[in-house]
Amino acid sequence: MVIVITRISKKKRQNDLISTLEGNPFITDEDLAKKFKVSIQTIRLDRMELGIPELRERMKTMAEKNYDHVRSLHLKEVIGEVIELQLDQYGISLLEITEDQVFEKTKIARGHFIFAQANSLAVALINEEIALTAKADIKFIRPTYLSERVIAKAKVVNSSNEYSDIEVNTYVDNELVFKGMFTVYRSNELTQMKEERK
Amino acid sequence: MVIVITRISKKKRQNDLISTLEGNPFITDEDLAKKFKVSIQTIRLDRMELGIPELRERMKTMAEKNYDHVRSLHLKEVIGEVIELQLDQYGISLLEITEDQVFEKTKIARGHFIFAQANSLAVALINEEIALTAKADIKFIRPTYLSERVIAKAKVVNSSNEYSDIEVNTYVDNELVFKGMFTVYRSNELTQMKEERK
DNA sequence: TACTTAATTAGTACCAGATACTAAAAATAG
DNA sequence: CTATTTTTAGTATCTGGTACTAATTAAGTA
Numbered sequence: 434m435v436i437v438i439t440r441i442s443k444k445k446r447q448n449d450l451i452s453t454l455e456g457n458p459f460i461t462d463e464d465l466a467k468k469f470k471v472s473i474q475t476i477r478l479d480r481m482e483l484g485i486p487e488l489r490e491r492m493k494t495m496a497e498k499n500y501d502h503v504r505s506l507h508l509k510e511v512i513g514e515v516i517e518l519q520l521d522q523y524g525i526s527l528l529e530i531t532e533d534q535v536f537e538k539t540k541i542a543r544g545h546f547i548f549a550q551a552n553s554l555a556v557a558l559i560n561e562e563i564a565l566t567a568k569a570d571i572k573f574i575r576p577t578y579l580s581e582r583v584i585a586k587a588k589v590v591n592s593s594n595e596y597s598d599i600e601v602n603t604y605v606d607n608e609l610v611f612k613g614m615f616t617v618y619r620s621n622e623l624t625q626m627k628e629e630r631k
Numbered sequence: 632m633v634i635v636i637t638r639i640s641k642k643k644r645q646n647d648l649i650s651t652l653e654g655n656p657f658i659t660d661e662d663l664a665k666k667f668k669v670s671i672q673t674i675r676l677d678r679m680e681l682g683i684p685e686l687r688e689r690m691k692t693m694a695e696k697n698y699d700h701v702r703s704l705h706l707k708e709v710i711g712e713v714i715e716l717q718l719d720q721y722g723i724s725l726l727e728i729t730e731d732q733v734f735e736k737t738k739i740a741r742g743h744f745i746f747a748q749a750n751s752l753a754v755a756l757i758n759e760e761i762a763l764t765a766k767a768d769i770k771f772i773r774p775t776y777l778s779e780r781v782i783a784k785a786k787v788v789n790s791s792n793e794y795s796d797i798e799v800n801t802y803v804d805n806e807l808v809f810k811g812m813f814t815v816y817r818s819n820e821l822t823q824m825k826e827e828r829k
Numbered sequence: 830t831a832c833t834t835a836a837t838t839a840g841t842a843c844c845a846g847a848t849a850c851t852a853a854a855a856a857t858a859g
Numbered sequence: 860c861t862a863t864t865t866t867t868a869g870t871a872t873c874t875g876g877t878a879c880t881a882a883t884t885a886a887g888t889a
Binding site: 659660661675685686687 | 874875876877
């Protein structure tokens, strides 16, 4: 009787390599070699063939992604990109629906992203130290899908010295997909707010 | 006349070093040395004194942060943590307000996060293939602040075979901070949806 | 002014995690 | 059994560091 230790095929190993790295991108060639019980050189050949960069490159790109992300979240006080803005009058913002914003199965954007775009824009319109959403009445007319470019148009329709009413209509290709009426509280006194807090 | 090239003080350089790294964390000691016109060893001494890790460590932590972040966004279909859930009946979710969710100046949570928590929970309640927010009527009672633990309670108050009405009340320490009525569209036919799309 | 201390620079050995390359060995296919 | 594919081994080199020692320069002070 001959026992043949058939080593797993190259293809299988490379597939496993890909999923391993998806599950844990922070693994060195050395550890991969141990895991697959092959030499480190084999792992390197595999990476070459599959076009997978080295650990440090992988970390770098992830770090950069994160950095840009965090940064843009900081820079962008608004969800979506503001295209036009006349303080206390009107504004337009654009949001392109990305993979993380949609339901897995249907590829439909979760409602709160569409809301967030409208809400952010409404708040951004207010030319004051403090602007907080107090009320909103909203309607989702039709679903929006992955990759669609969603345009929100906001307009101040009413304004007292404490509150502003802002109407937001959101479109995809000129088709109305969402509409909302926002009431935004406004104030220029930071101190007062803090007292109110408790 | 003697020209004295006073080198900038250690303190100043170290402060500048910190802000330089904040602006661009992906910079090597070598480049920093060039930038500040000192030797590479000086930069390293500075990093030591300031407890700043080497480039690779900096990248690694950023990359890990990003990885966890993306991952948790993927895992979490809901904004906030679901504590209790009775499908088609009621649910409770908890959200702790983090730094990225608040306005810089006031430390007040942006409204759309509070909305997102409520909306996600409302949608999660629906025991169907598809659940989409169709309408919402919401009110922000008082601002919520950084680090507060926000609890949303959702309850189905009405249900036909196409729509469900869900009431969501959100609390911080038993104090009502937000309330909303959501109308959620429900369906178990994926195909139909796709036709509707266009 | 000379002495002392702080700050900076120079240099060496070493490390991790690679690339790039050459050559040999082992496995598989025809 | 031979040709080809796949894997392994080994060496030189690179980057961006740590850790350490020693020398030099600048500044502070008695």
